[in-house]
Amino acid sequence: MMIWAIFAAMTGAAVFALLWPLSRGRAQGFADAADARSLYRSQLKEIDRDLARKLIGDEEAQAARTEAARRLLRAAGDEADPTGETEPSLRRRRASSALMLSIVPLLALLIYGLYGSPGQPDQPLAARLEKAGPQQDFAIVLARMEAHLAANPGDAKGWALLAPIYLRQGRYDEAAKAFAAAVRAGKPDAELYAGLGEARIMETGGIVTAAAREALAEAVKLDPKSPRARYYLALAKEQDGDGEGAQAALAQLLAEAPADADWSGAVRARLERMQADAGRKAVAALPEAERQQAIKGMVDGLAERLSTGGGSLPEWSRLIRARTVLGDKPAALQAVKTARERLADDKAALAAIDALADELALKEAAP
Template identity: 75%
Template sequence: MMIWAVFAAMTGAAIFALLWPLSRVSLQGFADTADARSLYRSQLGEIDRDVARGLIAAEEADAARVEAGRRLLRAAGDEVSPAGETEPSLRRRRASSALMLSLVPLLALLVYGSYGSPDAPDQPLAARLAKAGAQQDFAVIFARMEAHLAAHPADARGWTLIAPIYLRQGRYDDAANAFASALRHGRASAELWSGLGEARTLAAEGVVTAAAREAFSDALKLDPRNPQARYYLALAQEQDGDTQGAAGSLKRLLADTPPDAPWAAPVRDRLARLEGAAGGEAIAALPEAERQQAIRGMVEGLAGRLEAGGGTLAEWTRLIRARAVLGQKEEARQAVKTARERLAGDASALAAIEALAHELALKEAAP
């Protein structure tokens, strides 16, 4: 209710500001008329003094008195209807006042109805903060952390905490600066050096730069088993064209990695791609007979590993296709059957195996 009272007061003030000049009567016309009468009376006195001194004749003096009297009468007649007080002007002033009194509030209501939100409920600050929940709390805390570090740039602990957050947010340059500040003002660790290298690599769009390699090397000096530094240095070998060296580095990393480690699966996928690329390049350089023999050996090796247990959908798909391409239809059907058994708990994988069997004309092997 208070807001409407404020709006009414503002509207009244605006109307008052518009009507105030119209309510005042101008006195400029009276001043002009009074000055004209004084002038003409002075002219009559001048005429009498000129006649007494013999400067003008009696006939000329009479004519001058008649003209001055005519002007004096005309000036006196103007005083009856001074400027601004005539009936037409009074009507115009009243009409203007009425228009302002009606149009200003109406225009204000129309504008507010078009662009305002009269039906929107109140939004108290406390309710908005409570609704924002943890996200709002994190944003406030994060802003306080940044403000604290701006005021205390030598706080190594603060830089250590905020650097991984920058990294997750995709602010790679800020992350690199934060890791570097933590190393500069605090105690060096393998995690900080590897974090700095990763931030520099991601800032370079995945290219392991010289500065990033230096950071990873410093991390390995403090912890030779640091998986993050070892993985990115293997990636650097791959980018240098040393595919076999990169694959060897990843194999050694997997040998030191627990099976349930979160980085184990990405390392395996990378290694599989590297081995496939290296094997393909090597096989392509062999003579035809030797190339076919090498391909059969790779297929048999993959089949033996999958028969021993496990295997992903991609690996089973690769084995089934290879058997079919080599003309080993019965072996391909057996691979389809085994894949169904091993992937029985994955509906999407089973559907993919069925589609592949249909594509390769292996459906008769279905149970």
């Protein structure tokens, strides 16, 4: 209720500030018209003295007398109507002022009642933080968690909940600290150690540091099947130059993965990149004749695999390019045709195949 009284007082003050100048009559030059006539008569006498002393001429004296007479007449008229305003006009102005003073606040209240929420109570921050409903702002929830952990640094469960959030937000340094705090405050947990290792790797731009390896090793010690820890330890092998060991580790991880594992696609893609890199390096080290034969064998192997069914757009594009580079245009044309048949339900893929065919001068494949 106090806030409404304050708003009403502020509105009234604003309206009065605007209407106060309008409520006053015309300001008079003198407080009394008699004073004005006395002043102007003194001016006439002074004009006569200046004329007698030859300080001004006859024309100038006449002009000065005329101006003084005009002022004297105006002063005499002001005495009859000091304010220059009639009573009816004064009443009208006062009525309009009172009308404005009442209409402006009423109009504001009417608009707020129609479009505002006068019956809605205020929502202090502390009260909002106490309500953890599904519609609550995530930023407020996160702030609440951070405030709670700042006051309770030994809450292992809280740190375990906050650390993955930091990791998904890309706040890797804070995620590593949160995982470390959860490990210190709680019981040994493979997921926490694996998360700590991942956060430390992301913090260094993908490099598996010694600190990250220690955390990953602890995760594998607690859970030998931890997929996240095994994946990053395989990357550590690749980083150390043990490409074969890294590929073997990833292949084993995929072989043991559940059928519905959502991470298997990323692991398989990384293994295929490793194998492709290893194959390119091995082929590059061969003599020219053997290198060409090895490349042809790799392309034939890709073509045979795709001929059995399926195949993605990148795989078909790679096969078409390889056939063209090897100078086998008929095989390239056949690859374009087969790719269009296999990817017939994907309009974007068909457009990409057509663009590739145009680029490689394989326009015969266009329908």
